[in-house]
Amino acid sequence: MSTATAITEQNPLGDIDQWDEFLAGRYQEGKSETEFRQYDAEANPGVAEFYRLNHQYQTHEYVLGKEKEYFGLTRGKKTIWEAAEFLNTLVDDSDPDTDLTQIEHLLQTSEAMRRDKQPRWMILTGFVHDLGKCLCLYGEPQWGVVGDTFPTGCAYSKDIVFPEYFAANPDSKNPLYQTKYGIYEPNCGLDKVHMSFGHDGYIYEVMKNYLPIESLYMLRYHSFYSWHRHGAYDHLCNEQDREMLQWVNKFNPYDLYSKGHTKPNMAELKPYYDELFAEFFPEKIDW
Numbered sequence: 001m002s003t004a005t006a007i008t009e010q011n012p013l014g015d016i017d018q019w020d021e022f023l024a025g026r027y028q029e030g031k032s033e034t035e036f037r038q039y040d041a042e043a044n045p046g047v048a049e050f051y052r053l054n055h056q057y058q059t060h061e062y063v064l065g066k067e068k069e070y071f072g073l074t075r076g077k078k079t080i081w082e083a084a085e086f087l088n089t090l091v092d093d094s095d096p097d098t099d100l101t102q103i104e105h106l107l108q109t110s111e112a113m114r115r116d117k118q119p120r121w122m123i124l125t126g127f128v129h130d131l132g133k134c135l136c137l138y139g140e141p142q143w144g145v146v147g148d149t150f151p152t153g154c155a156y157s158k159d160i161v162f163p164e165y166f167a168a169n170p171d172s173k174n175p176l177y178q179t180k181y182g183i184y185e186p187n188c189g190l191d192k193v194h195m196s197f198g199h200d201g202y203i204y205e206v207m208k209n210y211l212p213i214e215s216l217y218m219l220r221y222h223s224f225y226s227w228h229r230h231g232a233y234d235h236l237c238n239e240q241d242r243e244m245l246q247w248v249n250k251f252n253p254y255d256l257y258s259k260g261h262t263k264p265n266m267a268e269l270k271p272y273y274d275e276l277f278a279e280f281f282p283e284k285i286d287w
């Protein structure tokens with residue numbers, strides 16, 4: 001059983017992992033900012049088109065609507081394994097023998113943390129961090145599931161990739177949304193900020209009653225690159241956000257660089273993860 005993704009007008013990526021691969025290239029160690037800017041549109045027309053749609057359609061109003069639609073967690077109860085198996089049904093047309101499944105990608109992230117002797121809650125965070133990509137299976141377009149996230153309702157930072165694409169977003173013509181603080185108070189805290197909608201915000205809502213605050217920051221802001229990699233939007237942050245930034249940064253290399261081609265041995269790893277899930281979660285949680 002699989003949901004093959006076909007390239008369409010709304011979904012220009014062959015599969016959503018192309019966005020992750022683009023990020024790993026963009027933040028390759030030793031590359032300067034100007035170098036990765038050139039690397040962008042020419043080498044990645046599908047990714048550029050994906051960002052064009054993302055920047056055009058992620059309006060503040062769209063975000064509020066999606067928050068209402070998903071943050072109540074009304075899509076049923078699932079165990080972590082069930083959620084992972086569900087995400088695994090999202091596959092593209094590429095060769096199943098050489099390509100890794102979504103579960104295998106998640107295990108590569110968490111296993112890299114485990115090898116580095118990171119705390120158990122962080123290993124767990126590595127495993128669950130991309131489970132929110134199941135939004136694709138609920139019918140959301142790629143530009144509403146993945147992509148760098150950014151605050152809506154205030155001015156766009158020039159540190160967001162492809163900032164020129166925001167010209168097509170209706171919010172860019174709303175003066176209220178185009179001041180530095182927009183609808184927010186100075187240093188109001190990121191919790192008050194309506195981020196562009198995607199898998200980060202959704203998985204945070206699913207996990208927020210179960211995991212420590214450091215983990216929740218990793219989940220909620222792992223795609224907020226203009227903040228955690230470029231230092232933008234400090235004027236919306238409070239002390240807790242600044243304190244937690246170090247954890248988001250600690251998480252990021254595992255997200256970007258842990259994906260290899262060796263298939264994790266599921267049968268061997270399963271008992272460890274069964275125990276890890278049982279330590280933090282009831283059997284089933286709301287999605």
Ligand SMILES: [Fe+2]
Nearest residue numbers: 129130222223
């Ligand atoms: Fe992610």
Ligand SMILES: [Fe+2]
Nearest residue numbers: 020129130255
């Ligand atoms: Fe990821």
